[in-house]
Amino acid sequence: MSSTIPLAVEFTGGLELLFSNQRKHQISVPSSDSKGAPSNVGYLVKWLCENLIKDPRKEMFVLDHSVRPGILVLINDADWELEGEDKYELQANDEIVFVSTLHGG
Amino acid sequence: MDSINGADAQVQRLRQHITATESQLRILKLQLQQAEQAAEAAEAARHLNGAYQGGLPADWRDEIFGVLHHDTPGSLAQDFGHNGEFGDAQIFARPTTEDVRQQRWPLASEEYKRYGRQMIMPEIGLHGQLRLKNAKVLIVGVGGLGCPAAAYLAGAGVGTLGLMDGDTVEVSNLHRQVAHSTARVGRLKVDSAVEYLRALNDSVNYRAHPSHLSPEKAIPIFEQYDLVLDCTDHPTSRYLISDACVLTGKPLVSASALKTEGQLIVLNSPPRLPGDVNGGPCYRCVFPKPPPAESVLSCGEGGILGPVVGVMGVLQALEAIKLLTAKPVPTGPGWSMDFTATKPSPPAEPTRPTMLMFSAYSTPQFRSVRLRSRRADCAVCSAQASITRQSLTSGSLDYVAFCGVTTPLNTLTPAARITATGFSRLPTDGSNILIDVRDETQYAICALRGSVNVPWTGNADTWLDQAIMSGGVAEHGDDGRDRYVVCRLGNDSQLAVKAAMDRIGDGRVKEIKGGFRAWREEVDPSWPDY
Structure with missing residues (x-):
């Protein structure tokens, strides 16, 4: 059993500015959290805040321990609400996209 | 006595006879009227039937006939059996060749020519064209999204096109807002757009709503239309438009764009009563909470590439055409939701709400993602909805407060600020340093000679590190x-x-009030106004 899970993470809608202005990231996260439970998307969000975010304005990504309002989380091209939200357990090579909603027109 | 009695009886009989005859005459007149109406309808139907030479499926005939009876702009509805409002005598008295042709065919000859390229596709066809002609579409926001959307909908022959915007045309709009023009700078956007659209297709009925949308106005205006396009540029209007669409039962095609990206969602489609899980999700189902106000960037702040917002507006027109030309669901009349219905509507074909994302510099550029369905606790479209028609029209909902506002900054004491004029009078002998905190791209457009570029990073610590590294700020305070x-x-x-x-506790750091805008206004009128 591998101890990490390879994932493709992408940030769009301006969120990439918080992550070194880079949209796509290939990352590996531990396959279980500190309590030994399988890593889920909630854990991934925390992991991104601790390891990948470069901008100090973390509140532009996370508010009240969850992804801030106005950010859509997509798990393999589906709204995470269809997949169990932050409880969704990460699978190898999952593609997780964080989209900030746009408002211009 | 007998003869007198006999004459009385005769009078009595005659009176009864007259009463009975008059009653019969009334009935006969009524029957005649009904027969005439039936004959008139049959005559109209015969023309239509003749137009198709009897080869049209019966279910189409009913629908097309329904369309023809609608009060649509243009000549068709009036010429073609319009409830006797235009008597046959007027039409048939001096029939011209054109008259005869218009009675034979459901569209005018000019319309076949104009719309032929889309009508010959099975997706549209004659019935699709008639549905477009019968449709009323409201476009809220006549900017980068609204201009191309309106152009394609007018071009396609949508019967009634409403345009709503309270803004006037500015020069900085013209690189993307294709319905406006240099000559119309300063005019109301709705008027400018109608002028452009009339030149494109004069047979459309254009309705200008020259103001911004307010909660009080939304419902009575939306009720006049079949479908709404959200072409606005702020979360405040996005929530309001979505709420009003749910409450009036209108499908909503919503798009947005910023910089090099765009997003498109079809919401409340199919439109159903609040609480009906078969209805499409609304904006609140997808985004129950608004984003923090400081995270919202406008096109003026973030920038926008013209074709990016153009692509999104064109896609809105496309989705609108797809919705309008689809065969109406059998339940309820046409589009609008039947608020009098007590039974829940039967499930139509399963709806698959999606969001289309466009990113000009990514590969692939387009990506479609699945969205959730209606939210069981949605504030407007669920059974537990708290937002109602009444709360909207009474003005008790504050969308601006809901979305939050960013107030103009005023955090410094007067001692830490200087006017642009004041700065221009300072000696240029190296005794002071100008730090320009705009990003590199803007700095490259125009900058003052000798200034140091240290882009604001959004964070005090990281910015100060950069400022010290580039020599803009001395490491140990006062130098x-x-x-x-x-x-x-x-x-x-x-x-x-x-x-x-x-x-660094430095009393020797000051800010130039109003930035380069003030510099241009007070000191250097030639400074680029981008």
Whole structure:
């Protein structure tokens, strides 16, 4: 059993500015959290805040321990609400996209 | 006596006879009227039937006949059996060739020519064209999205096109708002767009709503239309438009764009009563909470590439055409939701709400993602909805407060600020340093000679590190020189000055009030106004 899970993470809608202005990231996260439970998307969000975010304005990504309002989380091209939200357990090579909603027109 | 009695009886009989005959005459007149109406309808139907030479499926005939009876703009409805409002005598008295042709065919000859290229596709066909002609579409926002959307819908022959916007045309709109023109700068956007659209297709009925949308106005205006396009540029209007669409039972095609990206969602489709899980999700189902106000960037702040917003507006027109030309669901009349219905509507074909994302510089550029269905606790479209028609029209909902506002910054004491004029009078002998906190791209457009570019990073510590590294700020506080900080409009410069003062306690850091906008207005009129 591998101890990490390879994932493709992408940030769009301006969120990439918080992550070194880079949209796509290939990352590996531990396959279980500190309590030994399988890593889920909630854990991934925390992991991104601790390891990948470069901008100090973390509140532009996370508010009240969850992804801030106005950010859509997509798990393999589906709204995470269809997949169990932050409880969704990460699978190898999952593609997780964080989209900030746009408002211009 | 007998003869007198006999004459009385005769009078009595005659009176009864007259009464009975008059009653019969009334009935006969009524029957005649009904027969005439039936004959008139049959005559109209015969023309239509003749037009198709009897080869049209019966279910189409009913629908097309329904369309023809509608009060649509243009000549068709009036010429073609319009409830006797235009008597046959008027039409048939002096029939011209054109009259005869218009009675034989459901569209005018000009319309076959104009719309032929889309009508010959099975997706549209004659019935699709008639549905477009019968449709009323409201476009809220006549900017980068609304202009191309309106152009394609007018071009396609949508019967009634409503345009709503309270803004006037500015020069900085013209690179993307294709319905406006240099000559119409300063005019109301709705008027400018109608002028453009009339030149494109004069047979459309255009309705201008020259104001911004308010909660009080939304419902009575939306009720006049079949479908709404959200082409606005702020979360406030996006929530309001979605709420009003749910409450009036209108499908909503919503799009947005910023910089090089765009997003498109079809909401409340199919439109169903609040609480009906078979209805499409609304904006609140997808985004129950608005984003923090400071995370919302406008096109003026973030920038926008013309074709990016254009692509999204064109896609809105496309989705609108797809919705309008689809065969109406059998339940309820046409589009609108039947608010009198007590039974829940039967499930139509399963709806698959999606969001289309466009990113000009990514590969692939387009990506479609699955969205959730209606939210069981949605504030407007669920069974537990708290937002109602009444709460909207009474004006008790404050969308601005709901979405939050960013107030103009004013964080510095007067001692830490200088006017642009004041700065222009300072000696240029190296005794002071100008720090320009705009990003590199803007700095490259125009900058003052000798200034140091330290882009504001959004964070005091990281910015100060950059400022010290680039020599803009001395590492150990006072080095005997004054620092002046400038940006585009005078917001970021305040934050940067505050960061510098907090760290190095420097009373010698000042901000140029109003940034380069003030510089242009007070000192250098030739400074680029981008």
